[in-house]
Amino acid sequence: MQLIKAGFKSNKLMTLVGLMLAIAYVLPELTDSTYDMRNASYGQSRLLAAKGIPLPIRKPGNLPYVEQPIQVDIGSLEAEWSNADFDLGHIRYGQAVPRLFVDQIPVDILDIQDVEKRKQVFISVVLPLILNNNEKTLSQRDRLMSLISARKSGQTLLAADENWLQNLATRYREDPYQLDSLLLKVDAIPVSMALAQAVEESGWGTSRFAREGNALFGQRVWGQGKGIVPAQRAEGETYEVRAFDTLSESISSYSHNLNVHPSYEMFRTERARRSGEPDNPLNGYKLTETLTTYSERGQDYINALQNLIQANRFDQLENAQLVRERLAGNRL
Structure with missing residues (x-):
């Protein structure tokens, strides 16, 4: 103390x-x-x-990098169409189609509840691609016609032209010396018919084949793993629906199929006949009548195509043309 x-x-x-x-x-x-x-x-x-709340766990630094593919949605498309002055209403009455090419069906197309809007989106995606494919084919046709004229007049073709003819004939499964027969195959597909078939085969772009494989025309391929297996494929069948990297490839394959396959010789003959008759213009509505072997449904399939052309006024798009200027950055 x-x-x-x-x-x-x-x-x-x-x-x-x-x-x-x-x-x-x-x-x-x-x-x-x-x-x-x-x-x-x-x-x-x-x-x-x-x-007393636990802190978040840090993400491990050794996780693999997964690259996410670029996916096109309705919002981005509408913005691009607006910037390019893409208006289907004006196009139906003669306005040139902007060169806006889309590589895939919009990922959210099934979210569009308004049926008319879904139709407009699908047409706006597919129409420029059909026109672009036809433009390339007609460019080949123009050169082919020029070389046919030169050969018939007795001119000797350049080696480069002969080589080009050989490659073209090989692609179209034709004899390079049967140029008139080759000319019958190198031609455009009527726009209204192509649109109607794309709609019928893909359900306005909503089918699994269109959304997952860019397949617009239901083209079949045989061999396991070469396409998409249909859910309702009959027992014993081995075919698959061919898949493509882009919508453009699907359209190119469809066009080539109509232009070379023996089953569509009637289509090519009727197309050539109408092309040479000014009073009997080429139109998809009439040419659908030649597609009797395209579908197992036969005449019912043709009736469905013609109803689609009429109901959606695809005939108004028959003579549509792409704008002449080639815009930069015009592919989505």
Whole structure:
């Protein structure tokens, strides 16, 4: 007791108590500060720790990188169409079609509840691609006609032209010296007919084959793993629906099929006959009548195509043309 009293008198004990209180106050602050520094990247860590909420676990740094494919949606398409002044109403009455080419069916096409809007989206996607394919084919046809004329007049063709003819004939499965027969095959597909078949075969772009495989025309391929297996394929069947990297490839394959396959010789003959008759213009509605072997449904299939052409006024798009200027960055 005397010692304590002496300590108070000498202020030694008070100094000792003060130091102990200071350490008790500062130590938790130092601990929290160190904790915050270790976990600063998570933000508000002190608050989370105070509430007893576990902090998020850091993502492991060794996870593999997965590249996500670019997907086209309705919103981005509508913005592009607006910028390009793409208006189907005006196109139906003669306005040139902007060169805006889309590689895939919009991923959210099934989300469009308005049937008319879904139709407009599908036509706007497919029409420029059909026209572009026809443009390429007609360019080949023009060169072919020029070389046929030169050969008939007795001119000797350049080696480059002979080589081009050979490659073209091979592609169209024709004898390079049977140029008139080759000319019968190198020609455009009527726009209204192509649109109607794309609609009928893909359900306005909503079918699984169109959305997953860019397949617009239901073309079959035999061999496991070469396409998409139909859910309703009959037992014992081995065919698959051919898939494509882009919609453009699907249209090119469809066009080539009509132009070379023996089953569509009637189509090619009737197309050539109408092309040479100014009073009997080429039109898809009449030429659908030659597609009797395209579908197992036969005449019912042809009736369906003709109903689609009439109901959707695809005849108004028969003579549509792409704008002449080639715009940069015109593929989505």
